[in-house]
Amino acid sequence: MTSSDRENVSSVRSAEKTRRGGWFREEFGNPERRLAYYMILPALLIILIIAFFPIMYSVVLSVTDSTVTASGSFVGVENYVEMFKNPDFLEGLKNTVIFTVASVTLEFVLGLGIALAINRAFRGRGLVRAAVLVPWAFPTVISAVMWRLMFQDQIGVIDAVANGLGIISEPILSDSTLLLIGCILVDTWKTTPFMALLLLAGLQTIPGEVYEAARVDGANVMQRFFRITMPLLKGTILVAVLFRTLDAYRVYDLFWVLSGQQLESLSTFVFKAVRISQLLFAQGNAASIFVFVSSFLIALVFIKVFGMQTSTEE
Amino acid sequence: MTEGTEAGASVSAGRRLNRRDFLKMSGAGLAGAALLGSTACGGGSSGSGDLIFSMGTDTSGTLQGLVDKFNKQSKDFKVQYREMPTDSGAYFDKLRTQFQAGGGDIDVIGADVIWPAQFAANGWLLDVTDKFPKSDQSQFLPGPIQTLMYEGKIYGVPWFTDAGLLYYRADLLEKSGYSEPPKTWSELEEMGLKTAKDQGIDNGFVFQGDQYEGGVCNGCEYIWTNGGNILDPADPSKVVIDSPEAAAGLATEQGIVEDGIAPQSVATYTETETDPAFLGNKAVFARNWPYMYALAGTKDYPDVKPEQIGVAPLPLAEGQTQLASALGGWNMLINAQSDMQDEAWEFVKFMTSEQSQRQRALSASLLPTRPSLYQDSEIRNTLPVVVQGEEALKNARSRPVSPYYSDMSLEMQEQFNGVVNGDTSPEDAVKALQQSLTQIVEAGS
Numbered sequence: 001m002t003s004s005d006r007e008n009v010s011s012v013r014s015a016e017k018t019r020r021g022g023w024f025r026e027e028f029g030n031p032e033r034r035l036a037y038y039m040i041l042p043a044l045l046i047i048l049i050i051a052f053f054p055i056m057y058s059v060v061l062s063v064t065d066s067t068v069t070a071s072g073s074f075v076g077v078e079n080y081v082e083m084f085k086n087p088d089f090l091e092g093l094k095n096t097v098i099f100t101v102a103s104v105t106l107e108f109v110l111g112l113g114i115a116l117a118i119n120r121a122f123r124g125r126g127l128v129r130a131a132v133l134v135p136w137a138f139p140t141v142i143s144a145v146m147w148r149l150m151f152q153d154q155i156g157v158i159d160a161v162a163n164g165l166g167i168i169s170e171p172i173l174s175d176s177t178l179l180l181i182g183c184i185l186v187d188t189w190k191t192t193p194f195m196a197l198l199l200l201a202g203l204q205t206i207p208g209e210v211y212e213a214a215r216v217d218g219a220n221v222m223q224r225f226f227r228i229t230m231p232l233l234k235g236t237i238l239v240a241v242l243f244r245t246l247d248a249y250r251v252y253d254l255f256w257v258l259s260g261q262q263l264e265s266l267s268t269f270v271f272k273a274v275r276i277s278q279l280l281f282a283q284g285n286a287a288s289i290f291v292f293v294s295s296f297l298i299a300l301v302f303i304k305v306f307g308m309q310t311s312t313e314e
Numbered sequence: 315m316t317e318g319t320e321a322g323a324s325v326s327a328g329r330r331l332n333r334r335d336f337l338k339m340s341g342a343g344l345a346g347a348a349l350l351g352s353t354a355c356g357g358g359s360s361g362s363g364d365l366i367f368s369m370g371t372d373t374s375g376t377l378q379g380l381v382d383k384f385n386k387q388s389k390d391f392k393v394q395y396r397e398m399p400t401d402s403g404a405y406f407d408k409l410r411t412q413f414q415a416g417g418g419d420i421d422v423i424g425a426d427v428i429w430p431a432q433f434a435a436n437g438w439l440l441d442v443t444d445k446f447p448k449s450d451q452s453q454f455l456p457g458p459i460q461t462l463m464y465e466g467k468i469y470g471v472p473w474f475t476d477a478g479l480l481y482y483r484a485d486l487l488e489k490s491g492y493s494e495p496p497k498t499w500s501e502l503e504e505m506g507l508k509t510a511k512d513q514g515i516d517n518g519f520v521f522q523g524d525q526y527e528g529g530v531c532n533g534c535e536y537i538w539t540n541g542g543n544i545l546d547p548a549d550p551s552k553v554v555i556d557s558p559e560a561a562a563g564l565a566t567e568q569g570i571v572e573d574g575i576a577p578q579s580v581a582t583y584t585e586t587e588t589d590p591a592f593l594g595n596k597a598v599f600a601r602n603w604p605y606m607y608a609l610a611g612t613k614d615y616p617d618v619k620p621e622q623i624g625v626a627p628l629p630l631a632e633g634q635t636q637l638a639s640a641l642g643g644w645n646m647l648i649n650a651q652s653d654m655q656d657e658a659w660e661f662v663k664f665m666t667s668e669q670s671q672r673q674r675a676l677s678a679s680l681l682p683t684r685p686s687l688y689q690d691s692e693i694r695n696t697l698p699v700v701v702q703g704e705e706a707l708k709n710a711r712s713r714p715v716s717p718y719y720s721d722m723s724l725e726m727q728e729q730f731n732g733v734v735n736g737d738t739s740p741e742d743a744v745k746a747l748q749q750s751l752t753q754i755v756e757a758g759s
Contacts, residue, residue, distance in 0.1 A: 069414055069436050088728075153579040154591070174581035174735040260582055262525045262731065272724060275407065278432070279721045279757050 055292070062286040068278055079286040088272075089287060092264040095180055095255075099265070100248040103187040108241055110188065111195030116229075118196070119203045129200075136193040144257035147186045148173070151258075179259045187254060191247075195240055202236025203229070238308040245302075246295055266291050364394045365657050368409070369424030369644075371400040374678035384664050391657050393422075402426045402527075413438045417651030421658045424473065425647045427461040427712060428527075428719050433647065434464040435717030440648035441467045445659055457641045457710040458683045464715065469647060471666045472683035474674065476642030477710035478535050479703045481592060481600045481607075484624040486513045495626040499539070499566050502599060502629050506575045509598045518575035520591045521601040523567075523734035524584045525727045531640035532601060533730030534713055537563035538638035540631040544726075544751070545714045551755055556748035562631065564733045564740035571734060581735035593618045601628065603642060604707075607699040608679050625699050627706035641710035643683070675700075681707060718754050725750045 028034050062079055065072035083089050118128055135143065150158045153171035162168045172178045206229065214224050230237075252267035261268070266287065273284025302308045369377060381395045398405045406429060412418030413436065425433075433439045446468055451459050458472030480502075482495045490509040496502035506518025522528040534544060542560030546552040554560075570576045583591075585602060592600035593615035600606070604625075611619040627637045646665060648658045664670060671682040675693050681700065685708070687693055694701050714722055729747050732738030738746075 068410065152582075153577065154587075154596075171577070171579040171582070174578055176737070260524055260526075262582075276403070277721045277724055278718050279754060 115199035478639035525731035625702035
């Protein structure tokens with residue numbers, strides 16, 4: 001009997017077993033499958049220890065009245081209730097949502113424009129493609145420090161120009177609304193290239209013949225854009241926007257450095273509560289679970305509501 | 315964003331390296347890791363008989379010298395200096411992690427004045443009340459001693475001190491017809507405005523209004539100099555910040571910005587922004603710590619020479635007589651888990667002795683905690699700020715002492731910063747603080 005024959009026999013047998021013994025028998029009754037499970041067991045254990053354990057431990061901490069120094073007793077959802085009453089948390093949530101929606105929208109519109117522009121063949125295209133990536137290549141902390149200096153009132157060029165033109169009348173860094181607008185613009189400056197690059201990759205998968213056919217049929221520019229480009233680009237757009245949304249939603253370094261710790265986001269709230277404060281430790285854990293769960297929900301909305309494809313399988 | 319950047323960087327680095335270079339590099343990395351591991355183990359076994367003493371990076375380089383001096387005369391044991399982060403917040407975090415993990419191996423801790431209560435409340439510090447009786451305590455300045463008291467016990471010895479001072483440009487004031495620094499905040503406003511205008515200087519006054527620990531020190535000073543208080547000095551479990559005096563203090567702070575004596579951007583100022591503003595000829599007055607005096611006329615700040623500067627205690631509100639400024643500085647504490655407590659005490663006594671403090675004052679400009687040294691003629695000659703700021707240093711007050719000071723600080727930072735940038739009215743700020751600080755005090759009892 002050749003090995004393939006043996007496989008056939010065993011698969012037939014296991015199919016029979018399925019009828020009698022169910023899923024577990026099917027999976028473990030087959031020696032090859034059993035071996036496969038043994039082989040991936042160590043990897044599964046490691047994932048369990050390094051990924052699931054810390055997350056579950058945070059969940060546990062978030063429903064107790066633990067402090068940094070002592071583990072506490074079970075208090076149910078009290079930390080979550082307190083968290084939603086905490087003005088700092090609400091401020092962080094508000095800022096994070098405004099920041100995420102505004103910056104991702106701007107980045108998408110500008111990124112799509114840039115992608116369409118550099119998708120055409122022109123002289124020096126390679127150079128332009130490399131050049132647009134420069135802001136993205138900076139570490140966020142460095143660009144935040146750089147922009148903070150430009151926003152600063154004594155030596156900052158932006159502050160001086162904006163004051164000179166009469167757009168603003170007070171220093172940017174000491175006004176929380178201006179700070180938030182500043183953060184949105186700096187993030188747009190920094191990550192539009194990333195968006196443009198992802199969208200460009202999507203644009204290049206659309207075959208030129210489709211456009212040619214449309215042109216022969218008499219479709220104008222707008223029709224071609226909305227009837228061909230957008231539908232064919234949908235998958236790429238969803239991936240790019242989801243990436244950026246989750247990234248923006250977790251914003252920490254940009255706020256912390258650009259605003260000199262004055263602007264609150266969800267992540268800065270978690271940091272302050274868990275690392276600096278001693279009384280808000282459990283609440284900080286609750287907030288981190290909130291960030292985790294809400295990011296998860298955002299991803300679910302993209303997959304279920306907008307129909308994003310999570311794998312290449314058709 | 316960051317993950318993406320890092321991955322990109324490592325990819326491009328990988329492409330440029332050939333295999334042999336890569337092997338070399340990883341070999342060096344392994345060797346380095348092994349080396350680090352072995353030193354960490356060496357430090358970890360306090361069975362080696364060495365006493366371990368921790369302190370933030372010493373930029374003056376005089377600390378190791380002092381430790382060496384101790385080691386030379388000590389026969390039974392040696393002291394190892396372990397360097398910690400310069401940033402006091404990072405240092406605190408590191409110590410807290412070690413204590414949580416079961417005490418750690420550090421025997422003697424050089425500690426910020428705001429830490430003792432936070433550590434002592436968890437039972438992490440050795441109570442030295444018996445070793446350090448009242449008669450010995452009286453040889454130190456009362457402010458620093460107060461920072462070491464928790465529930466009637468004392469947990470260490472003051473090492474060196476710091477206090478908020480008023481710096482003024484003596485040359486500019488003279489040109490505008492003033493012979494003396496201001497005694498009250500309204501005098502400061504008037505003199506600042508006039509002198510800045512007369513002499514073509516950008517700002518009348520600069521201070522630290524950013525949302526950070528220094529902002530708390532500044533805010534407390536405005537409240538104290540107006541006769542207000544954060545906690546009741548007679549009963550520290552009572553929050554008394556919601557008073558007309560405290561509100562008046564914060565109103566003074568807000569008014570100085572609103573009336574244009576200080577720029578609006580002081581709401582984002584720390585010490586780092588204060589130095590170039592005052593020493594760069596851009597302000598008539600500044601509130602800062604004693605260290606700034608030594609920077610005047612150096613190669614980073616050549617514009618303003620030491621002889622152009624004067625130092626005075628912070629101004630008071632009209633009708634107030636009690637000088638006040640925020641107390642900074644460092645103490646020496648002993649780990650309750652240390653198995654070398656007697657040796658640790660011997661080392662603490664050596665480091666805080668008159669002789670050691672004198673040496674550190676002369677070589678590193680660190681201000682002594684023993685009042686007797688303020689009469690020392692050599693110190694008075696070397697550190698003019700001691701002479702001019704003596705009154706302020708002796709009247710320095712500690713910030714609220716609480717096991718949950720970090721939480722109090724976060725609340726005060728936010729409210730005080732709100733007052734400086736005009737978002738919060740002084741009355742609302744003291745009301746909000748009365749409520750949140752009371753909650754924190756209650757959580758601590």
